[in-house]
Amino acid sequence: MIQRNLDGNSIIIRLEMKTKTINFGEVASAISQAGGDIVAIDVISTNQDITVRDLTVAAAHADDNKKIVEAVRNLNGVSIINVSDRTFLLHLGGKIEIAPKTPINNREDLSRVYTPDVARVCNAIAEEPQKAYSLTIKRNTVAVVSDGSAVLGLGNIGPRAAMPVMEGKAMLFKQLAGVDAFPICLETQDTEEIIRTIKAISPAFGGINLEDISSPRCFEIERRLNEELDIPVFHDDQHGTAVVLYAGLINALKLVGKSIENTKIVVCGIGAAGVACSNILLSAGARNLIGVDREGALVKTETYDNPIWQDYAGRTNPHLQTGSLHEVIKDADIFIGLSRGNLLTREHIKTMAKDPIVFAMANPVPEIMPSEVEDIVAVMATGRSDYPNQINNVLCFPGMFRAALDCRAIEINEAMKLAAATAIASSISDEERTKYYIIPSVFNDRVVKSIREKVVEAALQTGVARRVPRKSSDISG
Numbered sequence: 001m002i003q004r005n006l007d008g009n010s011i012i013i014r015l016e017m018k019t020k021t022i023n024f025g026e027v028a029s030a031i032s033q034a035g036g037d038i039v040a041i042d043v044i045s046t047n048q049d050i051t052v053r054d055l056t057v058a059a060a061h062a063d064d065n066k067k068i069v070e071a072v073r074n075l076n077g078v079s080i081i082n083v084s085d086r087t088f089l090l091h092l093g094g095k096i097e098i099a100p101k102t103p104i105n106n107r108e109d110l111s112r113v114y115t116p117d118v119a120r121v122c123n124a125i126a127e128e129p130q131k132a133y134s135l136t137i138k139r140n141t142v143a144v145v146s147d148g149s150a151v152l153g154l155g156n157i158g159p160r161a162a163m164p165v166m167e168g169k170a171m172l173f174k175q176l177a178g179v180d181a182f183p184i185c186l187e188t189q190d191t192e193e194i195i196r197t198i199k200a201i202s203p204a205f206g207g208i209n210l211e212d213i214s215s216p217r218c219f220e221i222e223r224r225l226n227e228e229l230d231i232p233v234f235h236d237d238q239h240g241t242a243v244v245l246y247a248g249l250i251n252a253l254k255l256v257g258k259s260i261e262n263t264k265i266v267v268c269g270i271g272a273a274g275v276a277c278s279n280i281l282l283s284a285g286a287r288n289l290i291g292v293d294r295e296g297a298l299v300k301t302e303t304y305d306n307p308i309w310q311d312y313a314g315r316t317n318p319h320l321q322t323g324s325l326h327e328v329i330k331d332a333d334i335f336i337g338l339s340r341g342n343l344l345t346r347e348h349i350k351t352m353a354k355d356p357i358v359f360a361m362a363n364p365v366p367e368i369m370p371s372e373v374e375d376i377v378a379v380m381a382t383g384r385s386d387y388p389n390q391i392n393n394v395l396c397f398p399g400m401f402r403a404a405l406d407c408r409a410i411e412i413n414e415a416m417k418l419a420a421a422t423a424i425a426s427s428i429s430d431e432e433r434t435k436y437y438i439i440p441s442v443f444n445d446r447v448v449k450s451i452r453e454k455v456v457e458a459a460l461q462t463g464v465a466r467r468v469p470r471k472s473s474d475i476s477g
């Protein structure tokens with residue numbers, strides 16, 4: 001039922017073949033034996049003795065790529081000129097650019113967009129700072145800020161290595177919701193310095209999307225910035241994830257006919273995403289929710305150095321369950337993984353209650369792969385785009401910021417998050433809902449519109465909107 005998307009693992013091998021020594025059939029069979037499929041062949045040049053070709057080869061797993069290249073390299077009469085990976089090719093020079101909205105064709109244009117005329121616009125903003133919203137990019141621009149300390153599930157890989165993710169988020173902001181977003185990766189992991197820096201750059205932006213900043217620092221950074229800035233600050237890994245998770249769970253619970261109040265929920269990984277996801281589930285009525293981190297279940301009878309865990313333990317695990325993940329997952333109705341890959345096996349899932357719901361959301365490798373348990377779970381979801389039911393914060397952040405910018409919200413509050421979750425969940429109708437379709441696709445164009453409408457409504461009702469936006473049909477860049 002589940003189909004892997006081979007495209008993510010394809011490589012392009014440019015090779016030179018001595019036509020008298022080897023024929024193409026031999027190359028093709030060596031590639032196939034090493035686990036690759038040739039999906040495209042381009043002849044680059046050819047003469048009587050030598051032919052140069054680009055072979056696009058897909059493999060089921062990225063690990064097979066090395067084997068395939070070795071198999072080709074070992075053939076007599078073949079030399080490899082170059083191997084490129086389509087994903088790396090796509091990243092050459094970065095993934096986004098800044099483009100002017102109007103051309104500067106002559107001296108008159110120049111004096112309007114730049115000096116001397118621009119000075120009149122500057123003075124207008126100096127006299128009335130709110131005009132920054134109408135006369136600069138602030139109205140539609142979000143900073144995507146990371147310190148590279150918790151990038152996907154890769155850990156603390158630093159600000160340079162975080163850039164491809166932040167560029168990707170910026171692309172998604174623009175393509176899905178018309179929001180201009182700029183990636184900013186900071187060369188500091190000091191809480192105070194991050195807060196100071198974000199405050200210092202804030203004049204250019206209408207909102208701040210914090211991304212991949214590890215816990216517990218992320219909680220303090222977000223709280224302080226929300227207090228000290230008048231633009232919305234939203235830690236995507238916390239709240240974006242929580243919104244989408246709750247949306248998926250609303251639909252999954254309908255499928256299995258259970259109510260959130262009567263389920264046992266195990267959340268693994270009590271970091272940024274785990275805390276926020278637990279919070280949204282508790283506010284939606286969850287009662288028997290148990291958090292598990294590296295040392296096992298969090299329980300209020302223990303003392304933790306991490307104050308976030310102490311607070312968490314005090315609000316969860318009502319039956320004071322102790323033990324490892326493998327112990328507490330027994331009889332659970334719902335597993336939510338926000339930790340790291342490959343922590344569970346099929347045997348562990350078999351110990352869960354009837355019709356288990358498994359949301360294994362660690363990226364890029366989930367706590368358990370769907371292919372291992374697909375036949376024994378009622379609903380399975382991951383954070384990945386190559387399996388059904390992708391629970392990924394990308395379903396939330398574009399629409400959420402579209403709404404916040406349009407109504408010029410001073411913050412993104414709980415009511416707005418719940419409104420977004422309901423909007424996402426209800427974009428799948430009763431007839432459409434199946435175990436493979438509990439969450440809409442990122443390409444479903446109803447999602448951003450529906451989040452935008454519901455979130456603006458919630459912002460107006462809760463008094464955090466500074467402006468009543470025009471109709472949703474005005475969504476644009």
Ligand SMILES: NC(=O)c1ccc[n+]([C@@H]2O[C@H](COP(=O)([O-])OP(=O)(O)OC[C@H]3O[C@@H](n4cnc5c(N)ncnc54)[C@H](O)[C@@H]3O)[C@@H](O)[C@H]2O)c1
Pocket residue numbers: 150151152153154212213214215236237238241268269270271272273274292293294295337338339340343361362363364382383384391392393394
């Ligand atoms: N699908 C999504 O939309 C989505 C969104 C956010 C985060 N995530 C994923 O969730 C994971 C956590 O992200 P985060 O931003 O909360 O990071 P984080 O660093 O704040 O938290 C990770 C937590 O997992 C815990 N952990 C690590 N190994 C563990 C183990 N073996 N057993 C139990 N707990 C363990 C850590 O101690 C930490 O508390 C990452 O893999 C990330 O990619 C997915």
Ligand SMILES: O=C(O)C[C@H](O)C(=O)O
Pocket residue numbers: 151152153165212236237363383392393394
């Ligand atoms: O970036 C993603 O794909 C989701 C999430 O923000 C993560 O950190 O894993």
Ligand SMILES: [Mg+2]
Pocket residue numbers: 152211212236237
């Ligand atoms: Mg993230």
